[in-house]
Amino acid sequence: xxxxxxxxxxxxxxxxxxxxxxxxxxxxxxxxxxxxxxxxxxxxxxxxxx
Numbered sequence: 722x723x724x725x726x727x728x729x730x731x732x733x734x735x736x737x738x739x740x741x742x743x744x745x746x747x748x749x750x751x752x753x754x755x756x757x758x759x760x761x762x763x764x765x766x767x768x769x770x771x
Contacts, residue, residue, distance in 0.1 A: 743749065
């Protein structure tokens with residue numbers, strides 16, 4: 722029973738560390754908002770690509 726508790730604590734710790742890393746340090750492409758991915762050329766969105 723003690724081994725299961727250690728494993729659950731370790732998994733919880735890794736989840737918390739992973740959350741903090743993705744929140745403050747590294748933002749993967751799949752977590753970015755749609756508005757940040759699509760950038761227009763200007764007010765009229767002329768269709769040019771960068």
